[in-house]
Every structure is written in structure tokens, then in C-alpha cells.
Amino acid sequence: MSFAAPQRIIAEGDIVILYISINNMHAIEVKKQIMNKHGILVEYTHQTTYGALKVENLIGKEYGGKVELSRGYAYVLQPNPELWTNNLPHRTQILYTPDISMILLQLEAKPGSIIIEAGTGSGSLSHYFLRAIKETGHLYTFDFHESRVEQAKEEFKKHGLGDFVTVQHRDVCSDGFTEELTGVADAVFLDLPAPYLAIGHVVKALKLNGGRFCGFSPCIEQTQATCVELEKNGFLEIQTMEIIQSEHIVKDKHIPVIDLEFVKTKREDDILQTAKDQKKQPGKTKKVLTTIPPPMQPGHSGYLTFATLPPLSMR
Ligand SMILES: C[S@@+](CC[C@H](N)C(=O)[O-])C[C@H]1O[C@@H](n2cnc3c(N)ncnc32)[C@H](O)[C@@H]1O
Structure with missing residues (x-):
């Protein structure tokens, strides 16, 4: 019943999302046993890049909680259309x-x-x-x-x-x-x-x-x-x-502080020379929050x- 209404506790028969990272998720059905390739019912163990999960152990756990894998951990989420x-x-x-x-x-x-x-x-x-x-x-x-x-x-x-x-x-x-x-x-x-x-x-x-x-x-x-x-x-x-869809990356950038008084009084050559010197030996910088367009268009x-x-x- 995992898509019908919000649920707190995982029940047998639910579909859950095992969340390891944004690029590493698995949709699994919570059941104790699974048919192997020889047609025999065996204990259901789900394999991930961080090791195995005994699926039966999910029954009774809370949605949103952390579960142990044999070589790490994951979160178990209730599915919604986006995750599905x-x-x-x-x-x-x-x-x-x-x-x-x-x-x-x-x-x-x-x-x-x-x-x-x-x-x-x-x-x-x-x-x-x-x-x-x-x-x-x-x-x-x-x-x-x-x-x-x-x-x-x-x-x-x-x-x-x-x-x-x-x-x-x-x-x-x-x-x-x-x-x-x-x-x-x-x-x-x-x-x-x-x-x-x-x-x-x-x-x-x-x-x-x-x-x-x-x-x-x-x-x-x-x-x-x-x-x-x-x-x-x-x-x-x-x-x-x-x-x-175009996702912009938001990040802090350190940019050189421009001395406007200096710019006002100096000739163009001096300003260029100062900019070159600053590149070799950065002076004062200021932290600014910037957005960067995505490197590739979808x-x-x-x-x-x-x-x-x-x-x-x-x-
Ligand atoms: C690209 S899939 C649809 C995917 C779906 N929108 C989704 O988000 O999962 C197109 C489907 O249309 C079906 N289809 C193609 N022509 C059809 C027709 N004349 N009548 C009914 N179904 C048709 C195909 O069998 C196929 O399953």
C-alpha cells in the first residue's frame, strides 16, 4: 500500500526506495522470500554497491530511517511518483x-x-x-x-x-x-x-x-x-x-576587490599592470555567492x- 497514503511503518508487501545516494537508489518489494533462478524459494537478500540487505529486516522499521548494509548503510523511503x-x-x-x-x-x-x-x-x-x-x-x-x-x-x-x-x-x-x-x-x-x-x-x-x-x-x-x-x-x-530543465549551480566564489579610488586616478596602462600583478600574486579578495549556468544543456x-x-x- 506504499503509494496510497503516507505511512509511518514499513509493512510486508510494501514497495520501498532504498536510498544510498541521489544516483544510487533501488526500488524493492518488502518480502521475506524470493524465487531463485532454479524456481526455489530462498531468503530475499538485496545486493547493493555497499553490500547486502536482508529484506525481511525492513518489516516494522520506520520510513525515513537508516538501515545497515553489510558494507555501509542506506535510508529507506516511502515511494512517491518522483522517486518511482x-x-x-x-x-x-x-x-x-x-x-x-x-x-x-x-x-x-x-x-x-x-x-x-x-x-x-x-x-x-x-x-x-x-x-x-x-x-x-x-x-x-x-x-x-x-x-x-x-x-x-x-x-x-x-x-x-x-x-x-x-x-x-x-x-x-x-x-x-x-x-x-x-x-x-x-x-x-x-x-x-x-x-x-x-x-x-x-x-x-x-x-x-x-x-x-x-x-x-x-x-x-x-x-x-x-x-x-x-x-x-x-x-x-x-x-x-x-x-x-536547467539547474544552476549555487556556490561561493572569491573575487578580487577593485580599488575604485586607484582606478579613478591612474592611467589605463597602470590599471592593466596592477591587474596582471594581482593575477600573479592575488591581493584582497571578497567572498560572493554566485550562480553558475550548467556545463551541459539537458x-x-x-x-x-x-x-x-x-x-x-x-x-
Ligand atoms: C512511450 S510509451 C508511453 C510511456 C508512458 N507515458 C510512461 O510515462 O510510462 C508508448 C506506449 O503506447 C503504446 N501504444 C502505441 N500505439 C498505441 C495505440 N494505437 N493504442 C494504444 N496504445 C498504443 C505502446 O504499446 C507503448 O506502451
Whole structure:
């Protein structure tokens, strides 16, 4: 039940995040035994770069606490969508937190929202939708890959989210969404190779008083085709954006103190000479808090296209 509500004590069956460092985390299921490669149940020991953890020992411990590994220690955290995105088993390419933040904001995902998503993929985005819309909302998520559908169903159930999500096996481009979803959705999100083929079905699924759409596409050609279809189908406020996360490094820097009186009275040559001398033999410096732009720009993930379907009376 580890995703459903805040929890103080770790219970058998929980999914926990074993946090060693920001770049070294593991999502593990708390259970006493595990099947080995010969199909025999054996004691569950999880291996890390700082040695082994007997997983059974986590039961009854407090979330946020420190646990001993055979060659070090780690912290055990209750998972949230952000931690899950960084540790989930990849069955497909996934969406990450920077893009997802904008999707949640633009689709106005909130408690009570009815949201349709296709494809489910690895369920990275689905976990954020579920956190935003439960307990009164519902997520309907579709994928045409049968085993991904089964894995996602199993995962949501294990995470205590099963009551707030319906996972269905369906090709939404050729068959649309299911009939009972006609006119019920507040928002529809598509992460598909050809989202433009499903826009007619999106119109049918959105509420009669309108709703929001978002499509994620890595290539501009997919985005262009989606925009054309959105316009043809009466969508307004069509907007495409790219989210580039740029983290600035904040650090103290020691910079030379400039004697302004000296600068005022001396000739340019003298000032240059003094600067050169100071480089060889630094004089007085001052500590200043600075921000440094990141050494590398993060790469492109995809284009997010948002649009509004107006109420039926205005279409
Ligand atoms: C990139 S993944 C989605 C990843 C997901 N957004 C996440 O964050 O984990 C795309 C998924 O769409 C599914 N898909 C592609 N075309 C589809 C279609 N026509 N109908 C339903 N699912 C489709 C694929 O099987 C795949 O699982």
C-alpha cells in the first residue's frame, strides 16, 4: 500500500526506495522470500554497491530511517511518483518529472478529475495522475501491448492504487476509447507514435462542456500533424512547448576587490599592470555567492502540445 497514503511503518508487501545516494537508489518489494533462478524459494537478500540487505529486516522499521548494509548503510523511503520514475522497471521509454509537471498543470489534474491516458507504457506518468486525482477522480489508461497492460494492472494493485485506475487493452487509434467513456473526460493525454490518428476519438471522450488535451511527441513532424488535426476538430488555444530543465549551480566564489579610488586616478596602462600583478600574486579578495549556468544543456525529450476543446455550443 506504499503509494496510497503516507505511512509511518514499513509493512510486508510494501514497495520501498532504498536510498544510498541521489544516483544510487533501488526500488524493492518488502518480502521475506524470493524465487531463485532454479524456481526455489530462498531468503530475499538485496545486493547493493555497499553490500547486502536482508529484506525481511525492513518489516516494522520506520520510513525515513537508516538501515545497515553489510558494507555501509542506506535510508529507506516511502515511494512517491518522483522517486518511482527514477527507479521503475522500464518496459518502454517513459516521461520524466519536468515534462510531467507541465502536463499536470496544463491539464488541471486535481482531486475528482476524470482523465484518459494512452499509452500506459511503464506507468511513469500514470502515478502522477493518480496522486493528483484520487480519491474521487479516476484514470482510464489504454495500451495495445497486452503484457504491458497486465503488468501495469498488477503494479497499480500492488501500489494500493487499483481503485482509482482502469487499465484496458485497446488500440485507441483504430478503435477509439470505450463507449462508456463518451463525454466523460476532463482531459485526455496521448503518448503514442501517431496521436493525430486519435484526435476524433478524443473529441468524443471529452465532456460536452469542453476539456483539455495534451499530446507528447518526440518529433516535430508528429507534432505538426497533431496540430493540423486539432484545428480540424475544433480545438482552440493550440500551443506546443518544449520543457528544458536547467539547474544552476549555487556556490561561493572569491573575487578580487577593485580599488575604485586607484582606478579613478591612474592611467589605463597602470590599471592593466596592477591587474596582471594581482593575477600573479592575488591581493584582497571578497567572498560572493554566485550562480553558475550548467556545463551541459539537458537534451530534448519531446514536444508537448496542449489544446482546449470548447463547449459544444461554441464549436
Ligand atoms: C512511450 S510509451 C508511453 C510511456 C508512458 N507515458 C510512461 O510515462 O510510462 C508508448 C506506449 O503506447 C503504446 N501504444 C502505441 N500505439 C498505441 C495505440 N494505437 N493504442 C494504444 N496504445 C498504443 C505502446 O504499446 C507503448 O506502451
